[in-house]
Amino acid sequence: MLEIVRILMDYEKDPAGVEEMPQFNWELKSDKRGVVQTAYQLQIAENSDFDTPVYDSGVTESRESAHIRPPHVELKSAVKYGVRVRVWAGAGDVLPAALAECEESAWCEGSFVTALLSSGEWKAPFVSAESVPACREESKGTLVRGSFSVGSGLKEAYAFTTALGLYHFYLNGEKVGEDEMTPGWTSYRRHLLYQTYDVTRCLREGVNTAGAMVGAGWYKGVMGLTKSRNNYGDQTAFAMQLVLRYEDGREETVCTGDSWEGADAPVVFSEIYHGETYDASLELPGWCGADRTAADHTSGGWHAVETVPFDTSVLHAQGGARVRVIDRIPAKEVFVTPKGETVIDFGQNMAGRIRVTASGKKGDVIELRCFEILDTEGNVYLDNLRKARTTMKYIFGRDGEITYHPHFTYMGFRYALVVSYPGTPEAKAFTAETLHSEMEPAGEITCSNPLLNQLHHNYLWGLKGNFLDVPTDCPQRDERLGWTGDAQIFCRTACYLMNTYTFYKKWLWDLKADQTPEGGVPHVVPNIEEEHAEGNWLLKQGPHSASAWADAAVIVPWTMYLMYGDTAILERQYDSMRKWIEFMREHSEDYIWNYKLQLGDWVALDAEEGSFFGATPTDLTSTAYFAYSTGLFARIAGILKKDEAAEYEELYGHIVKKFQDTFFDGNGSLKAQTQTAHIVALYFGLVPEGRTEQTVNGLKRLLDKEDGHLVTGFIGTPYFCHALSRNGCLKEAYDLLLKEDYPSWLYQVKMGATTIWEHWDGIKPDGTMWSPGMNSFNHYAYGAIGEWMYRVMAGIETDEAAFTGAGFKHAVIWPRMGGGLSYTDARHETIYGTIRVRWEMEGNRISLLADIPANTGAAIRLDRAQRVVEDDGLCFRPGDGFMEAEAGSGTYRIVFEI
Incomplete structure (x- = not known):
């Protein structure tokens, strides 16, 4: 039976706050193998009236079930659009020649609510219960409220709300929605989000009351490494625009304004770092109820609001990931x-x-x-x-x-x-x-080693603890900043664990907004330290553009493309990426890049005593990233068919040659004898021709020197296992992963960790602590090992080279068995459906189960296979260290011997 499991719009289910025609994708399910969509019909209608749709694709012959964006449809603001799709598909080795011979699915329905679609539509002023200058040193909560009338025959109502600060929105005494910490953290002066709510059921005929409780939050509370206050403003404020639409066609708009009033809230103090104090004796019962007359007789303190000027052209709607x-x-x-x-x-x-x-x-x-x-x-x-x-x-x-x-x-x-x-x-x-x-879970791994299962748990909870509107470094101390290096290091792992598309898309907007005019990328995004860098010992050495950190501008969009197959994120970030590449080109010297402050292999264990900077020279790591990002950008320009693709491919070649001439000696050995130097040279493809084996042997020697332990930091650690397993050293990669003594991933697990630590020895073997000045126990960066566990141990990989593009339209299922594991069972929810891989080993015999989603295919590779015992109808042929077969969608059970 063919069915559509769900339909997503911009990777979200039924989003509210859509600013342009969304992309559509749908997930197919079938009990047959080799299912390929042959046609679809997509309809969009106002209020689910599909008799007169605003868009009807008709029966469109196409195999595409993702990234569908209907052309030439003019959407209206503040409208709930119904969506439905049905598909036709064939199955088997020989697909039906005619559509009539294909199986047809039932309709699958969804909806989306549009935001305010033109810049001039936002009319609501920001109103504040605070007065300047009295509020400049305060972080108390405030209340604002206003009344309005609703006529008879209300058909639908949509509220658009935001704040300078944080807010909870109420209608007639009830909190609207389940969102917290709204409107989130953005670079307020350049980018501020508003939330969209369908509030039809919250209103009643007659007098209604809207209200908000507002707090300081990231906007004006003490924040950042310099502990500055009022980083974006000194007066919290709330704005609401409410659209009322009636059955007879009338439309009314209600906005915050001078008629609103304000008061102090029971929240007498609230800040991100320091917590909250709530005095219930200051509560005003019924303060925003529909009928607040009785409450006003018993509660004073209400006063006129002040209007806070704000450039509303930077407002954009938040569609998801709240x-x-x-x-x-x-x-x-x-x-x-x-x-x-x-x-x-x-x-x-x-x-x-x-x-x-x-x-x-x-x-x-x-x-x-x-x-x-x-x-x-x-x-x-x-x-x-x-x-x-x-x-x-x-x-x-x-x-x-x-x-x-x-x-x-x-x-x-x-x-x-x-x-x-x-x-x-x-x-x-x-x-x-x-x-x-809020992000949909997308991945899970279990295996026969309980310590690895706990490690997976730990980096998942590292994500959950730090993906709070921005990808922070840690959630506990007086920092909690969107460090760009941490974000790019962990991005691929995060995409395996959760549907992070909307989350990263929002954060990348701020990265682009916060770039310097010449293209430099801040160390933290949002760049709350922009005006205070001189107040911090580290940032004053260079307020932006550290390699591996700033390279998030290129690496994160590229990773999003690989995991979701979506060129829209590449188009959107293209100018930002190019500006960063040009910044490096402008400030490099003969293709060697080492601009101002470079954090290098941060907190590597081979650093000098008392230093945070690893032993690998920063001109090596910086130039390596210069090459890596430029190479990726050249590929991106080619994918987008940009004229300058060849130019950047040529630039990439110059950087690689300079790297090889500078950092390798005449005998083909790296001059810097560190683990990280070898790792980046191997992983980024920077080793001179014919010197790969020599470089791999060099890395193995350095690993043996440490008794099989890593001494790498932020740059070397994420790629260590990849550098080994890609170069014939699978055993060494597993041995590294499975180390249980310090320093190792499993050392933390055995010490009782439930998240990833900032330092390999956050708690030392004798129970004492690393320096308290920088010792987070929830710091996800080293959890980047997760992508190796998904891509190599479980063998779930997208096919970068496939004609159909990335995003698991064509997957590579290639588990590399090892580490003494008797089984591994993993799944990843792609935009097409769930890929599941389970392998079990008994002696030299491997049983492999592979689930491939409908309307996709995969290359199934049997690592080190000598003989296929059961092929389940597939035709395996010898490859380079594996046997390989092409498979359509469906479930396959294969047995082979190694």
């Missing part, structure tokens, strides 16, 4: 430390907040301080938080039971210190709520 509560984790236990401190343990390091239920008297206080780790004696360890207070505090406003969680902050924690609590705290009173951008 921050929400994703997991709810009950407390595991409450215990008392040797020092007598009461501590709550949730059993998992995470980012989010704590929901607490308690009974108390007016004036009682609940105060919890969140933290990550216990010290060697089992006591509370706060030093690695640096100046972050990470405290949530609730003051009872009445006698009785309450339930509370913070509103405008989040913490990185596994534990919470109970500073104050009415009565005896019990585990059942506390629930941790994780906060991160």
Whole structure:
């Protein structure tokens, strides 16, 4: 049976906040093998009235089921469009010659809601309950509200809301939507998001009240390495534009304005780093209810709002990946430390907040301080938080039971210190709520080694702890910045784990917006340090454009293309990528690139004592990345059929030759005898012709010198296993992955880690800590090993060279068995459906199961196969170290001997 499992628009299900005609893709499912779509029909209609669609593709003969963007359709603002698609497909080695002979699916339906589609449509001013200059040193919450009337016969209503700061939006006393930390963190002056809500069911005929509670957030709270305040502005504000549409065709617009009023909120303090204090005695019951007359008689403090000027041309709609509560984790236990401190343990390091239920008297206080780790004696360890207070505090406003969680902050924690609590705290009173951008899970690996299973868990939770609207480095201390290096290092792994397309697309917009006029790329995006770099010991050496970090401008879009097969992200970021390549070209000297501050192989273990900079020379690592990014950009220009593709291919050739002439000696050996130097030369394809084996042997010698351990940092670590397995050293790659003593990935696992650490020895073998000045226990960068586990251990890989393009339209299923594993079972949800690979080894016999989604194909490679025992109808032919067969969609079970 042929069916369409789901239809996605811009990689999201039923998005609200679409600014242009979205791309459509649909996932097919069939019980047959070799299923190929032969035609589709896509319809788009206002309000799901498909009798008069605004677009009808008709029966379109095409094998494409992704990246479909209907042409020449003029969308209207603030409209919910219904979408439906059906397909025809054939199956088998010989596809039907005529459409009538194909199987037809039923319709699959979805919808999307458009945003405000022209720049001049936003009319709502930003209104604030704060007054300048009084608010400049404050981080309190405020309330704003306004009333409006709704006539009879309301058909639909859509709200467009945003803030300078963070906000919760209410209609008639009820919070609208499930979003948290809105409107997120962007480079406010250049890019600010607004959210779109269908609020038809929230309104009633007659008087209605809209309101918002607003907090400081990233906008004006203390943030960044320099701990600066008011980085984007000093006055929080809220803006709402509400479109009301009636059955008789009338349309009304309601906006924030001078008639609104403001007051202080019960949130008396709230900041990202320091937590929140909530005084329930300041609550204003019914403050934004539909009928607030009674409430106003008993609550004062309301005053006129101020209008805050803002350039609304930088406003854009957010279509997906909004921050929400994703997991709810009950407390595991409450215990008392040797020092007598009461501590709550949730059993998992995470980012989010704590929901607490308690009974108390007016004036009682609940105060919890969140933290990550216990010290060697089992006591509370706060030093690695640096100046972050990470405290949530609730003051009872009445006698009785309450339930509370913070509103405008989040913490990185596994534990919470109970500073104050009415009565005896019990585990059942506390629930941790994780906060991160909503992204559909896309990958899973289990295998016969439980330590590797825990490692997968740890880098997944590293993602969950740091993908909170921007890809941060850590969620606990007074930093939490969008470091570009961490983001690009982990990008491929992240795409295997979650559907990150919308998340990265949003972040890349800010990267582009924050580039310097000549093309330099900031170390952190959003670039909150832009005006304060001189206040930090590191940034003042060079405020932007460190290799591997700035190269996120090219590597992240390229990775998105590989994983989703979508050229739109390449088109969108093309100018940004080119500006970065030209910046490097302009500031290189005879193709050697080493501009100002270069972070190099950051926190590598071969660094000098007391230094963060690894032993590999930065002119080598920087020039290697100059070559790598330029080579990728030349390929991108070719894919997009740009005239300058040949120019950049020539530039790439010059850089490679210079790298080889400069960093290899006359005997063909690398002058820099470090692991990382060899890794980047091998992985980036920079080794002189005929010297690969020599370079591989050099890397093996350096590995043996460390008794099989890595001493690499941010640049070398992500590619180490790839550099080995690509060059005939699969055993060494597995041996490296499976090391259990320090330094290794599994050392952290055996030390009880539930996320990835910033340092290989965050906790040393003797239980002592690395320097508290920079010792995060939730720092996902080294979790980049995940892509090797998916691509090599599990063997799920997109075919970069396929005529059909990337994005798993044609996959390469090529698991490399090893490491003493008896089985590996993995899946990855591509835009076409789920690829699953399971291999089991018994002696020299391998059983392989492969699931290939409908409307795709794959090359199945049997690594080191000597004989195929069961081919399941496939025709295997000898390859280079493997046997290979082409397979259409379906499930295959193959047995072979090695």
